Every structure is written in C-alpha cells, then in structure tokens.
Amino acid sequence: MTQRTRLSLNGAAALRGTRAGAVRGLRLAAEHLLAESRRTVPIEEATLERSGVATVDESSLTAAVSYDTPYAVRQHEELTYRHDAGRSAKYLERPMTEEADTVGEIIAAQVRRSLRD
Incomplete structure (x- = not known):
C-alpha cells in the first residue's frame, strides 16, 4: 500500500513570520541587555542609568543599547574611577559578553x- 502526503509551503508567509519573530526577539534581547547593564552602570544621581535605551532597526x-549623557563613554x-x-566601568561591554548566549536564545x-504561529 502506498501512502502519499502533500505538503504546501507558503514561503513568503514563512519569511514574513520569521522576520517578525526576529524583530520581536531583537527587541526582547535588547531590553534584556539594557536591564542587565543597568545593574552595574555607575550611579550617583541615576542620570546615566535613566539615559539608557534599547532600540531596534527593523529594516x-x-x-x-546605548546610554546618552556627555560622560557615558x-x-x-x-x-x-x-x-x-x-557598579563599575564597562557597564555595557561586560553584560553584553556575559549575556551573549542568553541574547541568542531569546532571539531564537x-x-x-x-514559525509555529
């Protein structure tokens, strides 16, 4: 007895869904990294900490993840210092290195x- 199965793939829809998932993953991963870096950012009056933002360029x-004060760099x-x-210097570099695997897992x-949706 022969069994046949037909599979239909809508490639365009799959690509759109994958891209949307990647954008969502990037946003969540950037927010995660921002939260982790805020734990070690030097704090005097919290101006530097409050200046941190996570952004995603969808295109x-x-x-x-960036901090925007004249003295951030x-x-x-x-x-x-x-x-x-x-709290320490390298407040963004260190969490970025330490959280690299987690960031990848969030995006994946x-x-x-x-792809399941």
Whole structure:
C-alpha cells in the first residue's frame, strides 16, 4: 500500500513570520541587555542609568543599547574611577559578553515561535 502526503509551503508567509519573530526577539534581547547593564552602570544621581535605551532597526534587523549623557563613554572606559559597590566601568561591554548566549536564545525562541504561529 502506498501512502502519499502533500505538503504546501507558503514561503513568503514563512519569511514574513520569521522576520517578525526576529524583530520581536531583537527587541526582547535588547531590553534584556539594557536591564542587565543597568545593574552595574555607575550611579550617583541615576542620570546615566535613566539615559539608557534599547532600540531596534527593523529594516536592517539590528538592535542597539546605548546610554546618552556627555560622560557615558568616559564612565564606561575609565577603569580607574571609583564606583559604589556593584557598579563599575564597562557597564555595557561586560553584560553584553556575559549575556551573549542568553541574547541568542531569546532571539531564537522568538523566531521558533513565529514559525509555529
């Protein structure tokens, strides 16, 4: 006895869904990284911490986390500055390195989810 199965794939819809999942994943991953970096950002009056934002460029499928104060880069790069306990320079670089696997998992999970929907 022969069994036949027919599979129909709507490639355009699959690509749209995958892209939407990637955008959603990038947004969640960037927000995760922002939250992690806020745990170690130097804090005096919390101005630097409040200036942090996570953004996603949907057209290029890229995400960014940034801090926008005149001294953000200096605070990030100057290793000799003293900071309160738990706060440090490299407040964005360190979490980005430490959370790389988690960020990838967040994005992958959203892409997988979009393929099931």
